[in-house]
Amino acid sequence: MTCRQLVRNHVFYEVTRSLCPECGQVVDAQVLIRDGSVYLRKNCSLHGWREALVSSDAQWYLKSLKYNKPGALPYDFSTSVGKGCPDDCGLCPEHQQHTCIGIIEITNRCNMACPMCFADAGNGQDMSLADVQRILDRLLETEREPEIVQISGGEPTLHGQLPDILAMVKERGIRHVTLNTNGLRLARDPEFVRQIAPYRPTIYLQFDGLKSTSYQALRGQDVAALKLQALDNSAKEGLHAILVPTLVRGVNEDEIGDIVRFGLEHPAVVGINYQPATFAGRCLDHFDPLRRITVPDVLHALETQTDGLFRVSDFLPVPCPHPTCSACTYAMIHDGQVTPIPRLVDVDSYLDYVTNRSLPDLSAELKPVLEALWSFAAVAGSEKTNAALNSVACGCGIEQASQFGLSTENFFMIQVHGFMDSHSFDLKRLTKCCVHELLPDGRAVPFCAYNLLGYRDQVRREQEVSFAGQK
Numbered sequence: 001m002t003c004r005q006l007v008r009n010h011v012f013y014e015v016t017r018s019l020c021p022e023c024g025q026v027v028d029a030q031v032l033i034r035d036g037s038v039y040l041r042k043n044c045s046l047h048g049w050r051e052a053l054v055s056s057d058a059q060w061y062l063k064s065l066k067y068n069k070p071g072a073l074p075y076d077f078s079t080s081v082g083k084g085c086p087d088d089c090g091l092c093p094e095h096q097q098h099t100c101i102g103i104i105e106i107t108n109r110c111n112m113a114c115p116m117c118f119a120d121a122g123n124g125q126d127m128s129l130a131d132v133q134r135i136l137d138r139l140l141e142t143e144r145e146p147e148i149v150q151i152s153g154g155e156p157t158l159h160g161q162l163p164d165i166l167a168m169v170k171e172r173g174i175r176h177v178t179l180n181t182n183g184l185r186l187a188r189d190p191e192f193v194r195q196i197a198p199y200r201p202t203i204y205l206q207f208d209g210l211k212s213t214s215y216q217a218l219r220g221q222d223v224a225a226l227k228l229q230a231l232d233n234s235a236k237e238g239l240h241a242i243l244v245p246t247l248v249r250g251v252n253e254d255e256i257g258d259i260v261r262f263g264l265e266h267p268a269v270v271g272i273n274y275q276p277a278t279f280a281g282r283c284l285d286h287f288d289p290l291r292r293i294t295v296p297d298v299l300h301a302l303e304t305q306t307d308g309l310f311r312v313s314d315f316l317p318v319p320c321p322h323p324t325c326s327a328c329t330y331a332m333i334h335d336g337q338v339t340p341i342p343r344l345v346d347v348d349s350y351l352d353y354v355t356n357r358s359l360p361d362l363s364a365e366l367k368p369v370l371e372a373l374w375s376f377a378a379v380a381g382s383e384k385t386n387a388a389l390n391s392v393a394c395g396c397g398i399e400q401a402s403q404f405g406l407s408t409e410n411f412f413m414i415q416v417h418g419f420m421d422s423h424s425f426d427l428k429r430l431t432k433c434c435v436h437e438l439l440p441d442g443r444a445v446p447f448c449a450y451n452l453l454g455y456r457d458q459v460r461r462e463q464e465v466s467f468a469g470q471k
């Protein structure tokens with residue numbers, strides 16, 4: 001008699017560390033590949049085994065790992081190695097990447113009460129100008145020439161001294177400032193838009209689609225018309241906007257293509273940053289960690305819903321953080337034609353850091369240009385990004401781009417950023433994070449750690465104590 005040996009139904013890929021979604025304990029986790037998707041499987045001694053989907057396209061996930069660029073060191077660290085990762089943020093000397101985007105949450109207050117809000121914003125305090133100043137000065141010490149500061153919240157437009165804060169960023173020579181906003185004030189108060197316009201913030205606009213139902217579900221109210229008004233008011237002042245849709249399965253995933261079409265038409269919009277929903281802070285009830293939207297889901301939806309205007313093959317992972325965190329592409333728009341840059345130049349060969357092929361046909365000048373574009377430090381619509389895109393266009397035989405008058409309106413960026421929650425948390429991604437919350441005590445805490453590992457709560461408690469002390 002022969003007996004058949006049992007075989008597991010997955011390929012074991014590697015071991016990492018994750019979180020128990022019940023108690024937040026850091027636990028060992030296996031990365032498994034099953035039926036073309038990638039899963040994390042982990043065990044908490046108190047809450048048992050859990051599984052979570054991390055990528056619905058195993059091929060994309062595995063391929064993305066070769067774009068893992070060596071990290072750059074900050075000029076100074078703010079903590080030392082003590083308990084070990086992730087309890088030493090940060091940045092501690094073991095962190096693998098410097099700050100590409102520094103986020104300052106200048107208020108916990110908000111004029112909306114979204115059912116879905118990773119910051120769990122609502123009531124709270126505004127950050128003092130002295131604290132903002134301390135944060136910016138520390139950033140100059142750790143980065144020397146910081147690229148991007150994002151002013152965030154809560155809702156940052158409620159802070160009474162926002163123009164002063166934007167001025168402080170500019171005075172320090174920080175190249176770009178983005179304003180992370182729900183857009184309500186921009187829509188209702190054109191005078192306010194005029195006030196902030198001289199500081200040229202890029203408006204990073206919460207924009208979940210064009211349908212009222214999407215806003216009802218995610219924001220608890222229909223603010224679709226206000227989003228359009230916010231964009232029109234920004235366009236009037238010559239401000240650029242990046243649309244930031246939060247994507248939830250069964251709510252607005254069918255709007256992915258329409259958002260691109262809308263963005264390509266609107267004069268203020270220079271790009272889109274799709275963010276599959278994470279289950280941190282305040283969350284919608286119905287969430288299945290095995291059916292979440294992952295980065296390649298958005299790429300596949302873009303291909304289908306735009307009838308191939310953008311294809312999966314037009315996107316590459318962004319190599320400065322961990323490459324499974326996000327994907328990006330740029331398109332050139334000329335004579336009504338939308339041409340993704342990777343169809344003009346073999347970006348893939350240039351950004352493959354692991355295989356490290358030195359192909360003779362790779363141009364030494366193009367590599368740093370493409371590296372600057374496929375980075376979180378690139379801001380769509382900025383002079384620097386446009387100059388890089390122009391030089392790529394020229395390098396591809398599209399004669400002097402300026403001959404066509406190529407400018408901001410001629411380039412468009414699409415990014416997909418898959419933030420982590422306790423289900424999808426993977427420590428190896430965190431250690432290379434380049435998006436950091438900047439705190440008044442000088443620390444820079446990787447954004448996913450800030451949301452998931454108690455750092456946000458700790459900072460709020462400290463702020464409450466200091467605010468009570470000032471009363």
Ligand code: SF4
Nearest residue numbers: 085088089090092095
């Ligand atoms: S995430 Fe980075 S900064 Fe935080 S403890 Fe780990 S290595 Fe250090």
Ligand code: SF4
Nearest residue numbers: 110114117121154182
């Ligand atoms: S998601 Fe944004 S707009 Fe909504 S409550 Fe949170 S901070 Fe306010």
Ligand code: SF4
Nearest residue numbers: 321325419433447448
């Ligand atoms: S914020 Fe989270 S998802 Fe984004 S780069 Fe950092 S670790 Fe990755």
Ligand SMILES: [Zn+2]
Nearest residue numbers: 020023044047
């Ligand atoms: Zn647990």
